[in-house]
Amino acid sequence: MATAGTRRWTCLTAAAGSAVLMTGCMGAGDQLNVVGYGSPAEANSEVFNAFTQTSAGEGLAQAESYGASGDQSRAVGNGQPADFVHFSIEPDVSRLADQGLVAQDWNDNAWDGHVTTSVVVLVVREGNPDDITDWEDLVREDVEVVTPNPGSSGAARWNILAAYLSQIQAGGTEQEADEFTEDVVENIVAFPGSGRDATTSFLDGTGDVLLSYENEAILGLQQGEEYDYIVPDRSLLIQNAAAVTEEAPEEAREFLDFAVSPAGQEIYADFGFRPIDYAADEAEIGEIEGAGDPSDPFPEVERLATIDEDLGGWDQVVDDFFDEDGTITEIIEGSGLN
Structure with a gap:
């Protein structure tokens, strides 16, 4: 199995994080329209290239569009061509199901509608000069935080929910978790529209810690960026x-x-x-370039929360945290960030 470091990247030429339409490597045959959030852009392109080597995908070309998850979902709802959609959070697919563009039972399958998984991590400057080790360091007076805006970015919703849940996981009350989240938001110095834009802001020198996906941290290191990342317990x-x-077309389902x-x-x-449960037992995972420990790239997280088990599912999460009167919406509005 080839490693990401040896792959050719000539197919993916759009600026990271932008919703730019481009044609893939295949030059003949039918075209598949792939629309998604920014984080899996490179991986999706490589998966598609491998798919074209199968009988089902032979001769297939693609057009790709990537950007902030919520923005991309709304674009498809407004008419942007899409055959395969890959978004950060379930509500961005459910929105399309409500519009009749995706089947209502889209996630009624053996993989529960999830194609990729990861965990929230803390990205810090190389050598970790600020000695950031866990969630509680995000509320220190000397620490500045970068994370995307949950109004447009699915990555941001995962990030801020992970911060909130870290206090519940430590035995705190919901009120204490609310107060902690408010303190984290007060330390945010950059609030870009997408996870990719947040990463760019951090790499340009803004802030001391970036809330991000583990996969995004690994990809940046594969591409030669210089920082460290922490997988909290x-x-x-x-x-x-x-x-x-x-x-x-049927090719999209295949x-x-x-x-x-x-x-x-x-x-x-x-x-x-991280491999999804549906394929984890059979997938052969070797050393992963860019991981904190390439030989053990996906360390077990001692206390790993899930949306369904710990927060009642996405419908409840949206109601509790992200609606107009949701807890996190009110915290952000009170901070003046949006």
Whole structure:
């Protein structure tokens, strides 16, 4: 299995984090429209290239569009062509199901609609000069935080929920978790529109710690960036949703099947994504370049929360945290960041 460091990146030429339409490597045959959030752009491209080497994908070309998850979902809802959608959070697919663009039972399958998974990590400057080791360091007076805006970015919702849950996982009350989240938000110095833009801001020198996905941290190190990252012993399992649209050709469904297969999950793992449960037992994961420990790239998280088990599912999460009167919405509005 090839490592990400040896792969050729000539197919993916759009600026990271921007919603730019581009044609993939295949030059003949039918075209598959792939629309997603920014984080899996490189991995999706490599999975697609591998798919074209199968009988189901032979001769297939692709057009890709990537950006902030919520923005991309709304774009598809407003008419942007899409056959396969891959978003950060389930509500961005459910929105399309409500519009009749995706089947209502899109996640009624063996992989529960999740094609990629990761965990929330803390990205710090190389050598960790500020001695940041855990969530509580994010509320220190001398620490500045970078994270994307949950109004447009699915990554931001995972990040801020992980911060909130870290206090529940430590035995705190909901009120204490609310207060901690408010203190974290007070330390945010950059609030970009997408996870990729947040990473760019951090790499440009803003802030002391970046809230990010483990896979995004690994990918940056694979591409030569210089920083460290910490996998806290309390974190949140990131489960990224994907589906085919109702009018998509059969090739889109076959691509989805390939993406969740052991072969597809091995490629995603090369780019820092943790294999989904559906394929984890059969996927062969070797050393992962860029991981904190390449030989043990996905360390077990001692206390790993999930949206369904710890927060009652995404519908409840949106109601409690992200609606107009949601806890996190009110905290952000009170901070003046949005």
